[in-house]
Amino acid sequence: MRRRNFSASLTLFAILPSSVFAETGDETKFDLIIIGIGAAGLSTAVSAAQNGVKNILLIDKAAFVGGHSALSGGSVNAVVPELQMKQGIKDSPEFWQRQIMETGEFQSDPVLVNTLVNNAQSTLHWLREIGIPFDDQVFEAWGGKFQRAHSAGQKRSGMTYVRIMNHKARSLSVKVRLRTEAVNLLEKDGQVMGVRVKDRNGKLTDLEAKDVVIATGGFTANVAMRLKYDSRLDASLFTTANQTGRGFDGSTGDGILMAEKLGAQTVDMDAIQLIPLRGGRLLNYVGGDIYVDSEGKRFIDESKGVKAIAEGYLNLPDRVFWVITDSQSQKSLDLDAKLLAGSVHIADSVSEMAKKMHVSAKVLQETLDRYNRFVEQGEDKDFGKKIFTQKIEKPPFYFGREQFDIHYSCGGLKINKTCQVIGKADKPIPNLYAVGEVTGGIHGRDRLGGDSLISCFVFGKIAGEEIAKKQKSCQ
Structure with a gap:
């Protein structure tokens, strides 16, 4: 279970390094815009940049980088036989896939699940190469049902991931704009052409992009959306990211709502996970x-x-x-x-x-x-x-x-295995991708602990690779 330690959110600004807050640039044309700067958005940016995408912009409505990932406990599931066997653990991608399907009440998309379990080990290796110091101890994440979780072995492992991924993105010349809210997706003739954003002063600007990735997280903090799908989840319930109701939780479903305006499909929207954490x-x-x-x-x-x-x-x-x-x-x-x-x-x-x-x-x-x-x-x-x-x-x-709080929205935008958002008639919406908790179909009705961050990393990496491949073919 990707545990969110957000009762400590008031100390976030004192903890994160100053480089996390830096903002860059005022240009309006990009090769790739990524909305949301958590684990999914950062993974996409790094992967795309490593594969040749040149002009990349990350935006986030928050004043800091990281989203829910920054204060996650940091459990990352992956089948890594050479580490697991040392502890007497016998595991396989097939067994993990079966557990995901069973936990999700067989509502998960088997193609997405297969993509996840068979790319997790190589993605973990990629993260190590970037500089994330995963230790060799394999453990069972809370709610994970099996010993296949990895972490940096620290209380703040999620923050460690964000810090290192953010540094890597900056080193690859990825641009970042904080306190920049995505208002609408720009569309022409059925193709996504960019993003309309609002800055901290309320000024609206249209940003053009060859491709757009939605990585805005779920909708657990949007009471109206929760009630739409489950009438029991009213305002009396807090989220694990804002356990007092007085802090900041940016998971308000923005990416889902924007994409739905263009005909994007959603799946499993009523599969909302509650956990004990407060x-x-x-x-x-x-x-x-x-x-x-x-x-x-x-x-x-x-x-x-x-x-x-x-x-x-x-x-x-x-x-x-x-x-x-x-x-x-x-x-x-x-x-x-x-x-x-x-x-x-x-x-x-x-x-x-x-x-x-x-x-x-x-x-x-x-x-x-x-x-x-x-x-x-x-x-x-x-x-x-x-x-x-x-x-x-x-x-x-x-x-x-x-006691129990609202933790995770298992449902979201329908995607295919290359992270394209699926629209009407089950066709991909041109130039639009989604990764992370904003998507549905991976977890089904419920999620294994440790599967959230790895899905952000795996599909973020895939999205970056696919966008790079597509843009090269169009040159």
Whole structure:
């Protein structure tokens, strides 16, 4: 699960390097314009530039580069046998594809899924060549269902990816304009010709381009769009990117709405993912925490998929559950923010933790002791959990009550395997591409943890290559 640590969003401007904020140029004609500067947009820009596209512009309505990717936990799925076999993990692209199809309730486009799983390893190698320092430890991402996730081994891995990709794009002479909002796609005779943008002062400008890529992210922050597809997802629900409702979340569906005006098709728009993140969950991997109910007892295999955990939560009589870890685990970027907000607490003993949770210290100690025995034995006799990274026994303990927030829109613009946006009569809209969360068809009804960032990277790389190939053929 690409975990978004956006409760720390208030510190974003202090964390990102000054080069991330730089803006360039005022020209109006480009070979390629990319709308959105997260992992998908940056991957497209770097790939296109490496393959010969010369005049590339990245734009974003935000004041900073990175989007949701910048504060992601950074789990990136890929089948890499030489690393997985060292840990005794047997995996294959075929098995991964089957898991994606099953998780998505067989609504995923098998062509897109096949493209993803068979290009992930080479894309990971490409990212390493760019300079992203993936470590050799393979793990199971939260909600990922299997040990095939990779990261830079840091709390801020997503930010690391953005920083390095941004630097690479700049080194390839890619231009960037921030606080520049795409208002409409420019079209003539059914072909996309550019983008109308609005700057920070409200001035409208038409930018011409041979090709346009939409990489604007999903629509989780657009309440009206959410309600259109699921009447339960009203304004009382926050997003994992803006857990207080007071921060910035740019995922408002802009790219989808612009493309729909040109007849673009969408798929699976009602497949909107909710996850627990605002409270006690601090880990972006499986095996280092446990979930307990209001009596201090475990109620589920914590490595289950998102839907199963949501069902387990909804089946609790009082819908109260706590997440517990200890001093040994690698915690996420939002730890300090959660401690400050009071959604995560620290205790020096189990009895102190139990008191703060208003549960029996005896019951909670028994729960932890039983779980730690399962860790020793490598077998969870209660719920069948198979992934353990540690016992939970070394103070201080970190814990907090959890709840669900809106996390990811699995649906979006319909694309083909070369990232062209599909319009009327199932024909590609000329000169228009889409990558990242703005697209649909890859994940189906639900998404595996660790599959979001890799889909941004894989399809961003493909889009850049395809656009370069197309533009060379037209010269």
